[in-house]
Amino acid sequence: MNRADFGVIGLAVMGQNLALNVEGKAHTVAVYNRTAQRTREFIAQKAGDKSLIPTYSLGDFVNRLARPRKILLMVKAGAPTDAVLDQLFPLLNKGDIVMDGGNSHFNDTERRISEAEKQGILYLGVGISGGEYGALHGPSIMAGGHRKGYEAVKGILERIVAQGPEGPCCAYLGPSSAGHYVKMVHNGIEYAIMETIAEAYDLLKRGLGMRPVEMAEVFGGWNRGELESYLFEITVKILRYQDAETGEPLVERILDTAKQKGTGKWSTQSALDIGTPAPTIAMAVFARLLSSLKSERMQAEDTLPGPDPKFVDVDRDTFIKELFFAVSLTVITAYAQGFRQLQDASKERGYGLEPSEVARVWMAGCIIRAKLLVPIRQAFRERSDLPMLFLLQPFLAFLKEHHVGLRWVIAKAHDHGIPVPIMDSALDFLDGYRTGRLPANLLQAQRDFFGAHTYQRIDREGTFHTQWEES
Numbered sequence: 529m530n531r532a533d534f535g536v537i538g539l540a541v542m543g544q545n546l547a548l549n550v551e552g553k554a555h556t557v558a559v560y561n562r563t564a565q566r567t568r569e570f571i572a573q574k575a576g577d578k579s580l581i582p583t584y585s586l587g588d589f590v591n592r593l594a595r596p597r598k599i600l601l602m603v604k605a606g607a608p609t610d611a612v613l614d615q616l617f618p619l620l621n622k623g624d625i626v627m628d629g630g631n632s633h634f635n636d637t638e639r640r641i642s643e644a645e646k647q648g649i650l651y652l653g654v655g656i657s658g659g660e661y662g663a664l665h666g667p668s669i670m671a672g673g674h675r676k677g678y679e680a681v682k683g684i685l686e687r688i689v690a691q692g693p694e695g696p697c698c699a700y701l702g703p704s705s706a707g708h709y710v711k712m713v714h715n716g717i718e719y720a721i722m723e724t725i726a727e728a729y730d731l732l733k734r735g736l737g738m739r740p741v742e743m744a745e746v747f748g749g750w751n752r753g754e755l756e757s758y759l760f761e762i763t764v765k766i767l768r769y770q771d772a773e774t775g776e777p778l779v780e781r782i783l784d785t786a787k788q789k790g791t792g793k794w795s796t797q798s799a800l801d802i803g804t805p806a807p808t809i810a811m812a813v814f815a816r817l818l819s820s821l822k823s824e825r826m827q828a829e830d831t832l833p834g835p836d837p838k839f840v841d842v843d844r845d846t847f848i849k850e851l852f853f854a855v856s857l858t859v860i861t862a863y864a865q866g867f868r869q870l871q872d873a874s875k876e877r878g879y880g881l882e883p884s885e886v887a888r889v890w891m892a893g894c895i896i897r898a899k900l901l902v903p904i905r906q907a908f909r910e911r912s913d914l915p916m917l918f919l920l921q922p923f924l925a926f927l928k929e930h931h932v933g934l935r936w937v938i939a940k941a942h943d944h945g946i947p948v949p950i951m952d953s954a955l956d957f958l959d960g961y962r963t964g965r966l967p968a969n970l971l972q973a974q975r976d977f978f979g980a981h982t983y984q985r986i987d988r989e990g991t992f993h994t995q996w997e998e999s
């Protein structure tokens with residue numbers, strides 16, 4: 529019997545494209561989907577003379593794989609993934625490799641690793657980024673879990689991922705849930721960059737009165753410079769896209785309510801759990817939540833006071849120039865917070881993450897791929913424990929030169945009532961980080977006042993409590 533050397537479970541578009549990608553690199557791929565109809569359609573539409581083996585039961589799927597089996601699970605995160613694993617694990621043998629390529633929560637991955645270990649199954653939580661196109665032509669893969677399992681699939685993964693300026697964009701990032709954790713923070717940064725771009729669009733639109741095609745020129749120019757990245761590239765294409773029915777830019781016909789599947793929220797929840805300040809990423813999640821209050825916002829628009837969004841006495845070219853710096857600083861802040869979270873999580877969870885390696889894996893294939901990752905990787909190569917990107921060049925010099933621009937853009941936005949929560953949070957984070965004495969002394973005093981929570985002093989050792997008033 530012809531056996532496959534790779535198997536994919538789950539034939540939604542990501543699973544299909546990854547199966548085709550692996551097959552295209554001279555592998556025979558067995559595929560299985562819970563509903564047989566999808567497998568049939570996939571084979572009918574895509575198989576042609578390809579080395580794909582359709583299977584219609586998990587038992588058959590497992591039997592068609594050469595050992596040790598190499599299985600990639602592309603199933604919806606959460607209960608559906610557990611449901612497949614519950615059936616799959618009993619069918620496998622010691623040494624078989626299972627990779628979960630979905631956006632699974634890192635806690636789920638850790639639980640599943642423990643389960644797999646009981647049977648000697650090598651389990652990998654692999655974050656896969658790049659969307660449908662990336663899955664077919666070269667995603668970025670962030671792997672974590674059993675290293676031995678990674679060694680067995682490394683060759684295949686290196687062939688199917690995007691080839692970046694510094695090698696294939698996949699890596700074993702650490703034990704346990706390291707891969708899924710890194711992917712989660714990737715998505716947190718993704719949320720923050722997307723929101724930054726959206727805020728810039730709003731300023732250009734409502735502040736300067738620009739049309740989408742004009743904005744496409746602005747973003748296009750930025751994308752040819754230091755901000756070159758996938759998210760800017762697609763924004764230019766989106767802004768230029770005309771709706772066939774109305775002849776208007778399609779973006780203006782899209783409901784302004786952002787959805788989310790959860791990874792940005794998890795990233796923020798984890799930042800809170802480990803005590804890392806990642807306010808810019810958190811704000812991106814909250815901005816989506818605020819956007820979802822569409823009907824309330826529509827009502828409040830007629831009720832709550834605010835200034836006219838249209839800028840007066842603002843030179844368009846000057847504003848666009850400063851906006852570039854404001855956007856750049858905000859984007860760098862999002863990366864800075866994300867990397868800091870990874871470093872803190874790595875310490876707490878024992879991942880042993882190498883930030884420069886994470887930057888390398890993000891250089892191509894993934895949604896946050898960007899030219900900026902070149903200097904970011906360099907910074908972490910110089911100092912892997914660098915606590916804050918802006919402490920090193922070239923980021924320090926850029927901040928010195930352009931923080932005034934960020935302040936000016938935010939001030940203009942505030943003057944005209946255009947919300948810029950991400951830019952605000954980035955600036956506040958930067959100002960907070962560089963403030964040697966924050967007003968947290970007053971918080972401590974308040975805590976001690978009402979709860980006898982005690983405080984420390986700056987002029988002597990020890991823990992103190994004060995009876996703040998006569999009882």
Ligand code: 6PG
Nearest residue numbers: 657658659715788789790791895
């Ligand atoms: C990627 C993306 C992807 C993401 C979805 C939607 O790296 O390819 O991050 O994994 O989960 O595009 O995310 P939201 O629905 O949460 O915006």
